[in-house]
Amino acid sequence: MNSYPSICVSTDGIYRKNSPMRWIASPKSYPDAIAEAGGLPLLCNENCPEEMANFCDALMLTGGSDLSPSLYGEDILNETVKVNALRDSFEVKLATAFLKRKKPILTICRGFQLINVLLGGDLYQDLVAQKGLYHMDPQLRHPVHACEGPVLSQLFGTEFNVNSTHHQAIRKLGRGLKATAFSPEGLIEAYEHESGLIIGTQFHPERLTGPYWDDRTPNMSVYFAYFIELVRNESKKPLKQAAK
Numbered sequence: 661m662n663s664y665p666s667i668c669v670s671t672d673g674i675y676r677k678n679s680p681m682r683w684i685a686s687p688k689s690y691p692d693a694i695a696e697a698g699g700l701p702l703l704c705n706e707n708c709p710e711e712m713a714n715f716c717d718a719l720m721l722t723g724g725s726d727l728s729p730s731l732y733g734e735d736i737l738n739e740t741v742k743v744n745a746l747r748d749s750f751e752v753k754l755a756t757a758f759l760k761r762k763k764p765i766l767t768i769c770r771g772f773q774l775i776n777v778l779l780g781g782d783l784y785q786d787l788v789a790q791k792g793l794y795h796m797d798p799q800l801r802h803p804v805h806a807c808e809g810p811v812l813s814q815l816f817g818t819e820f821n822v823n824s825t826h827h828q829a830i831r832k833l834g835r836g837l838k839a840t841a842f843s844p845e846g847l848i849e850a851y852e853h854e855s856g857l858i859i860g861t862q863f864h865p866e867r868l869t870g871p872y873w874d875d876r877t878p879n880m881s882v883y884f885a886y887f888i889e890l891v892r893n894e895s896k897k898p899l900k901q902a903a904k
Contacts, residue, residue, distance in 0.1 A: 721771025779834025
């Protein structure tokens, strides 16, 4: 593997007004964070999930619309739950392909929730209705408490501020995941998988690094650097066979 590991970056698929064509979009902050850390970001464009999992060294699952509650056996709670069924369908295949191959995965916001659901967890569909909490202000910065030992506490200490732009949140953790940071209200803000190959945050570290960073939070560039180094180390190991 060359010095720039390839990172598959999930993208959003949307329909623009008065157009039958589906458009692929990605905030530039996601690939910017990967590139700044020394990775090669490759946007997946809702195509070829198995091939992307074969080709790329790792996956970053990004933020976006609400996950369909059908993925964890529930009906839509209310009108605030806005889903993107085509994106759900593709990203389930994409994430499953990387999970089967035991390749590193970095998850953010919606992606954080998706991996949790694929591993048997579930979500609060609407934090306002179910918990009385509003966490959707992009200007908001709130403290989190990180557990001693895992990655976040090693990089930033046990108390630091993060941003908050999410309508849903993890309720029950999926198999093999351990919560590693919490909001003041007790919401899960970060996890790590027991394998060491999956790390993720409910908040948006890609907006807290490079040109997007401000001095209200730690600069999260070292978090992406940690992930890229993890990918490099995993890629040096003998080729893994996809699980049956």
